[in-house]
Each structure stands twice: as structure tokens, then as C-alpha cells.
Amino acid sequence: MLHTSDWHLGQSFFTKTRKDEHQAFLSWLVEQVATQGVDLVIVAGDIFDTSTPPSYAREMYNQFIVQLQQTGCQLLVLGGNHDSVSVLNESRQLLAQLNTQVIASTALPADQQVVEVHNRQGEVAALVCAIPFVRPKDVLQSQAGESGLQKRQALGEAISAHYHDIYQRAVDKKQQLGQDIPILATGHLTALGVSTSDSVRDIYIGTLEGFAADGFPPADYIALGHIHRPQKVAKQDHIRYSGSPIPLSFDELGTRKQVVLVEFEQGRRVSVDTLQVPLFQPMAVHTGTLEQLAESLQVYANASQTVWLSIEVENQDYLSDLQSRIQTLTEPLNADVLQLRRARNPRREALTRQSKESLHELTPTEVFDKRLDMEVFEGDEERQRKARIRMQFKQVLSATQNPEEAS
Missing domain, CATH: 3.60.21.10 (Metallo-dependent phosphatases)
Known part of the structure; x- marks a missing residue:
């Protein structure tokens, strides 16, 4: 079978x-x-x-x-x-x-x-x-x-x-x-x-x-x-x-x-x-600074089959022309960039922005919402998923706070 x-x-x-x-x-x-x-x-x-x-x-x-x-x-x-x-x-x-x-x-x-x-x-x-x-x-x-x-x-x-x-x-x-x-x-x-x-x-x-x-x-x-x-x-x-x-x-x-x-x-x-199962379509993920990417992407200069790429850029400075820079890097290569994103800021930085808040001052829902906001939900489908996650949390929280109703 x-x-x-x-x-x-x-x-x-x-x-x-x-x-x-x-x-x-x-x-x-x-x-x-x-x-x-x-x-x-x-x-x-x-x-x-x-x-x-x-x-x-x-x-x-x-x-x-x-x-x-x-x-x-x-x-x-x-x-x-x-x-x-x-x-x-x-x-x-x-x-x-x-x-x-x-x-x-x-x-x-x-x-x-x-x-x-x-x-x-x-x-x-x-x-x-x-x-x-x-x-x-x-x-x-x-x-x-x-x-x-x-x-x-x-x-x-x-x-x-x-x-x-x-x-x-x-x-x-x-x-x-x-x-x-x-x-x-x-x-x-x-x-x-x-x-x-x-x-x-x-x-x-x-x-x-x-x-x-x-x-x-x-x-x-x-x-x-x-x-x-x-x-x-x-x-x-x-x-x-x-x-x-x-x-x-x-x-x-x-x-x-x-x-x-x-x-x-x-x-x-x-x-x-x-x-x-063989990999019928070459795909790869590359992460790094623009300088590191310029070097690592050279492996596709003579690729026999077009490679689909996901690229995550780790540059600390915000680059308004990031897409055009990546396009310039990959133009001579046998590769298509299907996904381009910036590296997300470390979670610690997100917490630092709210350093004036202490945990005991927040409700469980506020803590959960702040944690959820640190994730990326792009597109209608992902936003619907975020809404389902939030609804599921509310159900769990309700069952925890009202055990007599859940039992």
C-alpha cells in the first residue's frame, strides 16, 4: 500500500x-x-x-x-x-x-x-x-x-x-x-x-x-x-x-x-x-545583509534551472529602495525572487518599547494582544487566521476563569 x-x-x-x-x-x-x-x-x-x-x-x-x-x-x-x-x-x-x-x-x-x-x-x-x-x-x-x-x-x-x-x-x-x-x-x-x-x-x-x-x-x-x-x-x-x-x-x-x-x-x-520524492522545482531561502546576499546568491549565476527564492534582509537601517537593490543583485542570475522581507526586529526590542509597563499592570488579554502584534499577518487569509487565534484565546481564558461553566 x-x-x-x-x-x-x-x-x-x-x-x-x-x-x-x-x-x-x-x-x-x-x-x-x-x-x-x-x-x-x-x-x-x-x-x-x-x-x-x-x-x-x-x-x-x-x-x-x-x-x-x-x-x-x-x-x-x-x-x-x-x-x-x-x-x-x-x-x-x-x-x-x-x-x-x-x-x-x-x-x-x-x-x-x-x-x-x-x-x-x-x-x-x-x-x-x-x-x-x-x-x-x-x-x-x-x-x-x-x-x-x-x-x-x-x-x-x-x-x-x-x-x-x-x-x-x-x-x-x-x-x-x-x-x-x-x-x-x-x-x-x-x-x-x-x-x-x-x-x-x-x-x-x-x-x-x-x-x-x-x-x-x-x-x-x-x-x-x-x-x-x-x-x-x-x-x-x-x-x-x-x-x-x-x-x-x-x-x-x-x-x-x-x-x-x-x-x-x-x-x-x-x-x-x-x-x-524528487524536488522538481529548485527552491531556496537566503538570509543575511545585502553584502552577504550579494555573495551567497552567486551560486545561481550558472544554474541550469530557474530557482525560486525567499530572501530575508537583515540590514539594521531601513532601506526604502530594498526591492530595487535585490532586483539589481538577482537580475544576472537564473533566479526568481518570490518572497522578499525584512528581518523582524528582535522581540526584546518590542518589549523594550513598552518598558514602562510591568506585567502585573496588564490583563491577560492585553499581554496576549501585545504578543500577537509582534507576529506578521499579511493578506486577508492571514488576518482571518489572526482573528481565529484571538477568538480561541478568549475561549481558553473564559474556560480558565470560569471553571464551573467549563466543567
């Missing part, structure tokens, strides 16, 4: 299209499926970057499915928080004829969320609890008068109950088949105890900020999506995020991209390996 997720087909990256990168990845993926003899590919959500993907992204998705079927491999596609349920469902019945199961939402009947995996002889070789991104309305009815903490607990319990319900159906089906086969599970959410990256847009499932790993059922492998950094959950080798196949933000460059390859024999997991 090969586990991948968070393709984000159709993404625009600082006005640059990722079409060529995604096409290169999908071609590479088909090659790996054929070479490794993969029987099942799981895509754990966020196939598309937006709910209205461009036509070329839909075409790329459909072409991949056609090419994959030439290998004899089965495909399971799960909906993510970026995916439109209607967009994924519009071709669901057609793709079922191409050995592809699409589970766009948990609104499907529960029995349809247990997917059979067949081997090359047509026999059932595994069962998958195919759970996509969970929308609150599909698993929970909100109750009037509930506190924020009660809503979080109720939603977490509802998601866990849904997982265990689907898992029990898989167990029952396994017993009916009378075969020793593995049971897998999927998910597209934030599990507690993982590290995120700048490109991960916060999932707020109602008021649930994270799902505890002990809420998962005892499946033989749990394929997760949404977090772009590949990692294990709760130090469990069989609960994993595969991560995104291409860097979706500059801060992801420090982590090698991968897909996860899991092998089963006689119903038991025998190995969990990773395959590193």
Missing part, C-alpha cells in the same frame, strides 16, 4: 503555477507504483488546493487515474478540507469503473465507508475504514447552552465514535469473510502532538483544534493527511502523515518530501518504508 496526501493540485505559489511540478510528481508516482508492485494507493485528502480547482487540475487528476489503472493498482481518494464534496462526487460513479473509490464526505452511509481492497487475483486482501475530512454537521448536532469546552469535548467524542463505528463494521466484515486480512484507516485532520508548517491552513472543526491519537481505533495502519510535514503521530510507527509531495511553502524546504510504502503479509504489517 502506498500512502500519499495533500497534493493541492491547482495551487498558485506567489503567482507561480505548480502545474509542471505536479505533473512530474504524478508521473513519478505511477512509475513507483509499477516498480514497487503496489496494490493500493491511498490519497488522504486535499487532492485540490481550492473547492473550485482550475480545469487543468481536474484534467491532471483524471489523467493520473487513467494512467494508474494501467498498472492494475486500486486507488482510494479521500476528501480533505480544501476539497469540494460536489467536485469529488461528480465523477465518483464513473471512476468506480476504473478501480477507484472516492469518499468525499462522511455523509455517505456507514457501510460505504468500509472499502474492500482486492489483490491481483480479485480476492479481498484488506479492508479500509475510509474516513475523509470530518465536517461537524455530519457527526454532531450542537446543543444550545454548551460552553466552548463542552463543544470541543462533544465533537472530539463524536469523531472518535465515528471512527470506532466504521472500524467495528470492518471487523464484522472481516469475520464474515473468514480471512486474516489487515484493517486500515484514514483521516484528514490535525492529530495532537504534530508539527505544522506555514502552508497548513488551520482546521477548526467547529471548535476542535486537534484530535487525540488515542481516539483512533486499533487499525493496522492509519494513513493521515492535512499536515504537510511527514511524521509519525504519538511516536506510533503505524499512524503517519505522509506529508505533501512538493513544498507548499518555503519553510518546508528543510524536510525531505516522501510517500509511505507499507507491506502486509498474511494479514500482518511487516514493514513501513518511505520513498523520497
Whole structure:
């Protein structure tokens, strides 16, 4: 079984299209499926970057499915928080004829969320609890008068109950088949105890900020999506995020991209390996003074492929012509500067500006607001994220100051 997720087909990256990168990845993926003899590919959500993907992204998705079927491999596609349920469902019945199961939402009947995996002889070789991104309305009815903490607990319990319900159906089906086969599970959410990256847009499932790993059922492998950094959950080798196949933000460059390859024999997991995904588009981050940048950027003078750059300038003096200076530095290079920013002032300087204030004179909200103001939130999406963070803090503060209401 090969586990991948968070393709984000159709993404625009600082006005640059990722079409060529995604096409290169999908071609590479088909090659790996054929070479490794993969029987099942799981895509754990966020196939598309937006709910209205461009036509070329839909075409790329459909072409991949056609090419994959030439290998004899089965495909399971799960909906993510970026995916439109209607967009994924519009071709669901057609793709079922191409050995592809699409589970766009948990609104499907529960029995349809247990997917059979067949081997090359047509026999059932595994069962998958195919759970996509969970929308609150599909698993929970909100109750009037509930506190924020009660809503979080109720939603977490509802998601866990849904997982265990689907898992029990898989167990029952396994017993009916009378075969020793593995049971897998999927998910597209934030599990507690993982590290995120700048490109991960916060999932707020109602008021649930994270799902505890002990809420998962005892499946033989749990394929997760949404977090772009590949990692294990709760130090469990069989609960994993595969991560995104291409860097979706500059801060992801420090982590090698991968897909996860899991092998089963006689119903038991025998190995969990990773395959590193090539970097199809050169990208780099450079930080330093203008003098240091002038020297370090020379490595791109004879680059064979255009490099996308994020540059952070550390000059202490404010330079009104910073953009033109960087443009002059990079003009003779085979490089495009996609992100240019000034190094933020040290946090200590921000605190010094308010040295007349002592901590005991400030309310918790004032302390939090001052700390939040030290971060940079650019663009409408980031400002909305800032508002959500502030709202979440208010909920936590309220629960702390009024424990009798939260209990």
C-alpha cells in the first residue's frame, strides 16, 4: 500500500503555477507504483488546493487515474478540507469503473465507508475504514447552552465514535469473510502532538483544534493527511502523515518530501518504508545583509534551472529602495525572487518599547494582544487566521476563569 496526501493540485505559489511540478510528481508516482508492485494507493485528502480547482487540475487528476489503472493498482481518494464534496462526487460513479473509490464526505452511509481492497487475483486482501475530512454537521448536532469546552469535548467524542463505528463494521466484515486480512484507516485532520508548517491552513472543526491519537481505533495502519510535514503521530510507527509531495511553502524546504510504502503479509504489517520524492522545482531561502546576499546568491549565476527564492534582509537601517537593490543583485542570475522581507526586529526590542509597563499592570488579554502584534499577518487569509487565534484565546481564558461553566 502506498500512502500519499495533500497534493493541492491547482495551487498558485506567489503567482507561480505548480502545474509542471505536479505533473512530474504524478508521473513519478505511477512509475513507483509499477516498480514497487503496489496494490493500493491511498490519497488522504486535499487532492485540490481550492473547492473550485482550475480545469487543468481536474484534467491532471483524471489523467493520473487513467494512467494508474494501467498498472492494475486500486486507488482510494479521500476528501480533505480544501476539497469540494460536489467536485469529488461528480465523477465518483464513473471512476468506480476504473478501480477507484472516492469518499468525499462522511455523509455517505456507514457501510460505504468500509472499502474492500482486492489483490491481483480479485480476492479481498484488506479492508479500509475510509474516513475523509470530518465536517461537524455530519457527526454532531450542537446543543444550545454548551460552553466552548463542552463543544470541543462533544465533537472530539463524536469523531472518535465515528471512527470506532466504521472500524467495528470492518471487523464484522472481516469475520464474515473468514480471512486474516489487515484493517486500515484514514483521516484528514490535525492529530495532537504534530508539527505544522506555514502552508497548513488551520482546521477548526467547529471548535476542535486537534484530535487525540488515542481516539483512533486499533487499525493496522492509519494513513493521515492535512499536515504537510511527514511524521509519525504519538511516536506510533503505524499512524503517519505522509506529508505533501512538493513544498507548499518555503519553510518546508528543510524536510525531505516522501510517500509511505507499507507491506502486509498474511494479514500482518511487516514493514513501513518511505520513498523520497524528487524536488522538481529548485527552491531556496537566503538570509543575511545585502553584502552577504550579494555573495551567497552567486551560486545561481550558472544554474541550469530557474530557482525560486525567499530572501530575508537583515540590514539594521531601513532601506526604502530594498526591492530595487535585490532586483539589481538577482537580475544576472537564473533566479526568481518570490518572497522578499525584512528581518523582524528582535522581540526584546518590542518589549523594550513598552518598558514602562510591568506585567502585573496588564490583563491577560492585553499581554496576549501585545504578543500577537509582534507576529506578521499579511493578506486577508492571514488576518482571518489572526482573528481565529484571538477568538480561541478568549475561549481558553473564559474556560480558565470560569471553571464551573467549563466543567
